[in-house]
Amino acid sequence: METPNNSSTQPATPDTSSLAHSGSSTPRSDIEFPFPFVPVRADTPKDEYILVTGGLGYIGSHTTLELLKAGYNVVLIDNLSNSYICVLDRIRVLVQQHYSNHSEENHVPILEFRQIDYGDVGALRRILDQYQTATRKPWVGSDGPKYSKIMGVIHFAAYKSPTESIRMPLPYYSNNLACFVGLLETLGDYGIKTFVFSSSATVYGAMMNESNEPIKEEHCVHEDELFTDGDGRIKLTQQGCRGLTSPYGRTKWMCEAILSDLIISDPDWTVVALRYFNPVGCDPSGLLGEDPLGLPNNLMPVVCKVLRSELPALKIYGTDYNTNDGTGVRDFIHVTDLAMGHLAAIAAATTNCLYTRFRSFNLGSGLGHSVLELVEAMEQVSMREIKLQLTDRRSGDVAISIAQPTRAEKELNWRTQRSLLDSCRDSWNFLTRNPLGYRNPES
Numbered sequence: 001m002e003t004p005n006n007s008s009t010q011p012a013t014p015d016t017s018s019l020a021h022s023g024s025s026t027p028r029s030d031i032e033f034p035f036p037f038v039p040v041r042a043d044t045p046k047d048e049y050i051l052v053t054g055g056l057g058y059i060g061s062h063t064t065l066e067l068l069k070a071g072y073n074v075v076l077i078d079n080l081s082n083s084y085i086c087v088l089d090r091i092r093v094l095v096q097q098h099y100s101n102h103s104e105e106n107h108v109p110i111l112e113f114r115q116i117d118y119g120d121v122g123a124l125r126r127i128l129d130q131y132q133t134a135t136r137k138p139w140v141g142s143d144g145p146k147y148s149k150i151m152g153v154i155h156f157a158a159y160k161s162p163t164e165s166i167r168m169p170l171p172y173y174s175n176n177l178a179c180f181v182g183l184l185e186t187l188g189d190y191g192i193k194t195f196v197f198s199s200s201a202t203v204y205g206a207m208m209n210e211s212n213e214p215i216k217e218e219h220c221v222h223e224d225e226l227f228t229d230g231d232g233r234i235k236l237t238q239q240g241c242r243g244l245t246s247p248y249g250r251t252k253w254m255c256e257a258i259l260s261d262l263i264i265s266d267p268d269w270t271v272v273a274l275r276y277f278n279p280v281g282c283d284p285s286g287l288l289g290e291d292p293l294g295l296p297n298n299l300m301p302v303v304c305k306v307l308r309s310e311l312p313a314l315k316i317y318g319t320d321y322n323t324n325d326g327t328g329v330r331d332f333i334h335v336t337d338l339a340m341g342h343l344a345a346i347a348a349a350t351t352n353c354l355y356t357r358f359r360s361f362n363l364g365s366g367l368g369h370s371v372l373e374l375v376e377a378m379e380q381v382s383m384r385e386i387k388l389q390l391t392d393r394r395s396g397d398v399a400i401s402i403a404q405p406t407r408a409e410k411e412l413n414w415r416t417q418r419s420l421l422d423s424c425r426d427s428w429n430f431l432t433r434n435p436l437g438y439r440n441p442e443s
């Protein structure tokens with residue numbers, strides 16, 4: 001069943017439902033683009049690279065694939081702590097397939113992989129040393145000017161479970177924050193100052209519960225900001241955050257704040273913070289998907305475990321929310337749409353097409369679907385029943401979380417193209433093609 005638009009929680013404005021469900025790639029005519037066009041295809045010298053940290057994880061692997069398909073060379077680093085090495089081969093297979101189907105494109109980009117922990121500064125420096133060149137960005141250091149072939153970084157590597165972070169905060173602060181500062185220092189040393197950060201809607205904290213409409217970037221800022229709210233009134237947002245529900249959430253907010261401080265102190269930095277809503281789905285090939293190590297917390301991986309009979313039932317955390325059916329409502333976004341958001345961000349950042357040198361963007365569809373609607377959509381595509389166990393609310397959960405995606409539409413020329421049903425179909429395809437996930441001995 002296609003979850004009907006009228007059963008989803010709709011934003012006051014804009015109504016992106018037709019876009020989210022049409023698969024159309026035609027830009028909307030009513031959007032005023034402040035910049036001529038942000039190129040999604042790489043138009044860069046063949047010897048420049050994007051550095052992707054955590055590039056074998058769920059979102060990292062999909063983004064790496066789309067970067068390569070768009071013509072970017074990629075240096076991928078990953079410590080394999082929550083990912084599988086077979087993902088690398090699968091990306092290569094998909095890239096090869098793409099370029100054999102597009103023989104007119106004569107530049108097949110390069111994918112280089114180094115297995116390191118991004119927090120290992122020595123190992124990172126050894127890699128960055130290999131990408132120095134005499135012809136690019138200046139590096140001011142005691143050894144004289146140096147340049148890097150790495151034109152920008154997309155940083156995914158981080159721990160990502162809010163629940164786990166409550167049990168063990170220090171590893172989260174150590175990995176997500178302390179290592180992050182080391183990464184920025186190192187990149188700065190090499191003159192690599194274009195940075196796209198994996199942030200999260202979690203930075204909105206308690207504001208999610210207080211707002212009756214989709215949440216805007218202006219609700220969480222790092223410098224005081226005046227903006228026009230949905231009710232047409234001019235409001236002041238003071239820098240800071242309220243009601244963050246986990247150490248994980250705090251690390252995301254703090255990383256954003258650090259990046260915001262950095263661009264004030266050093267005008268050479270350009271930073272984009274992408275605030276993800278709820279990524280689901282996977283590449284339609286069924287070769288890439290989501291397969292977290294250990295017990296998953298997020299909805300879709302748990303649903304998949306139930307469909308694989310690895311769990312007896314899906315626990316529904318709360319049926320008494322003030323929503324259509326009482327279950328939580330989320331802005332589910334297909335991971336390929338999310339990946340394309342990174343391409344739009346890196347293109348804007350590397351071509352100086354950002355309003356400000358630190359710019360945050362919501363990556364969401366602007367549409368909400370309930371937990372039960374996602375379950376129904378998965379039942380429809382799999383033609384199987386998903387056993388449910390109704391339980392109490394999960395602590396730290398919000399009732400409704402929906403993006404106001406207008407800023408990314410206007411400034412990055414990006415919007416979602418795929419529906420919740422598309423996501424469910426693709427997830428089910430991955431599930432049927434990989435009954436054991438990436439642990440399949442043949443993978």
Ligand code: UD1
Nearest residue numbers: 162200202297298299300302315316317328371394396397
């Ligand atoms: C969570 C994080 C968010 C993070 C995102 C992706 C919180 C408060 N937020 O979002 O910061 O960026 O994951 O990692 O933790 N649900 C069930 N049963 C389950 C699992 C989930 O009913 O077994 C429900 C939840 O109660 C929620 C919805 O499904 O209503 C989505 O949950 P989940 O996938 O964990 O994402 P979020 O909590 O929205």
